[in-house]
Amino acid sequence: MTAISLQNIGKHYPLQSGNERWALRNISLDIAAGQSVGIVGHNGAGKSTLLKILSGITFPTEGEAFVRGSFSSLLEVGTGFHPDLTGRDNIYLNGSMIGIPRKEIRRHEEAIIAFSGVQDYMDEPLRTYSSGMKLRLAFAVMSHLTTDILALDEVLAVGDTQFQVRCMERIFSMRKEGRTILFVSHNLAAVRQLCERSIVLNNGRLTFDGNTKDAIDFYTGQYSSGKSNFRMDGFLREIISECTTERGSIQLNIRDLPSDATLDVGLNISDSNGNALLHLSNRFIRKDIHPKNGAVECEFRFEHGLKPGEYPVSIYLGQNEEQLQWAEHTSVLTVPPYNPYGFHNPDAIQAAGVRNFEITQH
Amino acid sequence: MPPLRHISSKQSFIEWVKIILSRHETLGVLIWKDLKVQYGNWFLGILWAIFQPLIYLGAIGLMLHLGGRKHASGEMDPIIFLFSGIIVWNFITNAVNSTIAGIQGNANIISKAFFPRFFLVLAPVFRVVLDFLISFILLISIAVIRHSEISASALWKVPTALILLLMTAIGLSSLAAVAVVVNRHLRHIIPMLMYTGLFIFPVFYMLEHIGNPILHSGYLLNPIAAGMTSVRSIFGTMDSLPISLAIPYFSAFVLLLVGIWAFRRMERTMADRI
Incomplete structure (x- = not known):
């Protein structure tokens, strides 16, 4: 019925x-x-x-x-x-x-x-x-x-x-x-x-x-990866994301900022269910970004530990403690297929992997 | 098989009425909510229903007295004459003003929940009928205290006058609702216009005193004036309507139909406009 x-x-x-x-x-x-x-x-x-x-x-x-x-x-x-x-x-x-x-x-x-x-x-x-x-x-x-x-x-x-x-x-x-x-x-x-x-x-x-x-x-x-998918709205002119099995890079081309005050940029990488997984911010590593004539190009390079798949990227821009733009799911990070675990069913493994850690045996 | 509901840009009048009937309970809830919010408890509610028209009576009575005007009530007790006019005018005014206030106050529900929109007119009108009945009892009590003549044979006019006034109130309130939804600034202007009704309608003068014959016949069409005359006819032999009462009934009915027609047109975009 x-x-x-x-x-x-x-x-x-x-x-x-x-x-x-x-x-x-x-x-x-x-x-x-x-x-x-x-x-x-x-x-x-x-x-x-x-x-x-x-x-x-x-x-x-x-x-x-x-x-x-x-x-x-x-x-x-x-x-x-x-x-x-x-x-x-x-x-x-x-x-x-x-x-x-x-x-x-x-x-x-x-x-x-x-x-x-x-x-x-x-x-x-x-x-x-x-x-x-x-x-x-x-x-x-x-x-x-x-x-x-x-x-x-x-x-x-x-x-x-x-x-x-x-x-x-x-x-x-x-x-x-x-x-x-x-x-x-x-x-x-x-x-x-x-x-x-x-x-x-x-x-x-x-x-x-x-x-x-x-x-x-x-x-x-809908936000497929790479250059083809940047959105022209707001201050973000171009977003290029590249990714290998271990490292990712997101390049931003930002224009028409209201002033040359230090710019805060946050990248939010989530899974396809919308759950936030990774957050990258210049503030977190205490790095200032200085625009010139309202424009700046910057690149974020990072180690991700993500399993193969597509990860929507959202971008935050702010100046003087105020939000300029929140571009939700504006780009995608595509981790190419591979099986780091050598495990027969890597889909069963949840969450992002951590690479920099130690195991000591007593 | 559960019932089937059809949705399209048009809705037949019969469908419209069916939905209103099927959701009658919500009308009760809306009236109950207004009563509770406005009066808090029933005692204050009744007190307010009594005092509001009495205050008008005092104010207008004083005005007429200070103006040195001889009462224009003919054979009738001037206080009864005046008070009859006031309760009728007050009923219509409160109905229209409460409808306007209700649309503003319920804006959030209108855009988030479905109920027949016409309840936004019916709920306030039915609620002020309660106030009208209370003030009518007050009117009878004043007449008894002042030993005014009450013609028992004219009491049958009360329900018919009520039907006349209900049609008028629903028609006018519907039009007021349409007006404030289309242009929200009107919600300040319409209540003001309603107060001028105190002078336009024969609250403190008789229809006979209107010299201009065209104006006079205009008043014969007026269901509010006819409502006042009906109520007054309980207290005396005055029968100022030479033509049959059917004429104001007809104009009230036309007003009701026009009101419903306009409301139904507005209703389909109401949630988008509010």
């Missing part, structure tokens, strides 16, 4: 200038009931707009969609929370906003309160809660959603690790219950764990639809 069917969905926003911006265009997609689908893409790719159209929050400009079964969306943790109302009142308010019938909430009220862990403050106004308490309360409410289809937008972007783990566990059990789940997240590791299928959105277009592993490879591979 098809739970969601999109046919040529498009949405444009008229702009003040009279131009228009298509947030989504030509999106066609079928999702079977019980399937978990990840939606990945950069900020502004149209992920939230897609969920908003399916929720009924906004209308598409063209195309049509069919949704079979009850639908609820969590575009924000604690939607509708009002600071002047008590925790108990907010359970009803939030529950009603995300589409839990009142009698369901009444039936589960005690369970929700117990689950939230803030039972002693239930009759205090929400403004007296800490942000952690509010999160726990919102999570307790959303755990009692019983709709057939669930759209989750960056629910893991808030809270500490412990909260996120609990969140993931709950989402997993919802999946086991047979719900259809649409999962929007920048946390690619979570998408990989949760979803068998993923779609990639880029500038409002559906650029990939398939199994999650391929989708994530496609998404991270």
Whole structure:
């Protein structure tokens, strides 16, 4: 049975200038009931707009969609929370906003309160809660959603690790219950764990639809390695990354800086799931970079210890303790295939290797 | 087979009504939230519903008295006449102003959760109906205290007047909602306009005192003026509407339809504009 069917969905926003911006265009997609689908893409790719159209929050400009079964969306943790109302009142308010019938909430009220862990403050106004308490309360409410289809937008972007783990566990059990789940997240590791299928959105277009592993490879591979893939925005004019099995080099050509104050450059190398692995900063080795006439070229050479694969590189630029640019996943470091361990299954080895260390035997 | 929902750039009126009916519970929750947030407890809420129109009565009464104007209420007790006008005008004003405030106050929910947008009009209007009923009871109490004549046979006009005023309030509030979403600066201007309604509507003068015949017939179309006259007719024999009451009902109904039409047009881009 098809739970969601999109046919040529498009949405444009008229702009003040009279131009228009298509947030989504030509999106066609079928999702079977019980399937978990990840939606990945950069900020502004149209992920939230897609969920908003399916929720009924906004209308598409063209195309049509069919949704079979009850639908609820969590575009924000604690939607509708009002600071002047008590925790108990907010359970009803939030529950009603995300589409839990009142009698369901009444039936589960005690369970929700117990689950939230803030039972002693239930009759205090929400403004007296800490942000952690509010999160726990919102999570307790959303755990009692019983709709057939669930759209989750960056629910893991808030809270500490412990909260996120609990969140993931709950989402997993919802999946086991047979719900259809649409999962929007920048946390690619979570998408990989949760979803068998993923779609990639880029500038409002559906650029990939398939199994999650391929989708994530496609998404991270959009910044393929080498010269071909520098982006012209901001101060970064050119990024050349070269890599051998042991050493990497990233050359940056930086232009049009606002001043010649010392420049701070940070390179963040992550795995294809988006988890940061290595960080290189001029500050860390106490090396100053001095631009001349707002321009500078510099090269970072380093030993990496990474296994073969593709590693997205993000770049930070700052001057006078202020951020100038944060270019996320702007280039890729490609470690060529080799097997340093001589091991039959090097894929089983996690994390980056360390080369400069000693082993003493006693 | 679970129910199927169709999404496209257009939505039929029947679908629109169906969704409103299926989510009626959320309307209750929104009204309940407003009551709780605004009044904190019911006692203060009732107190406010009583005092607000009384304060207007005091202020306008004083103004008329200092202005040395002979009351323009005909045979009727001037205080009853004035207070009837005030509660009707206050109902419409509060409905429109609460709708505007609600759109501003709920902006975050509008862009993050789905519920029928028309509840942003219905919730405040239904909430101020409660206030109107309280002030109506107050009006009857004042009439009893002052030994005014109450025509029991005219009491049937209360529910019909309420229907008339409800249609008017929903129509006007819908238009106000559209106006503030399209241009947010209007949210300061519309409440001001509503206060001038105190002079435009026959709160402290009778329709008979309008000399200009065109203007006079204009007032006959006016459902707010008709609402005032209906309420006043409970307390006396005055029947200032020579033409049948059907005319203001018709104009209230047209206002309601225009309001809903405009709201539905605005609704599809509401979350993008807020």
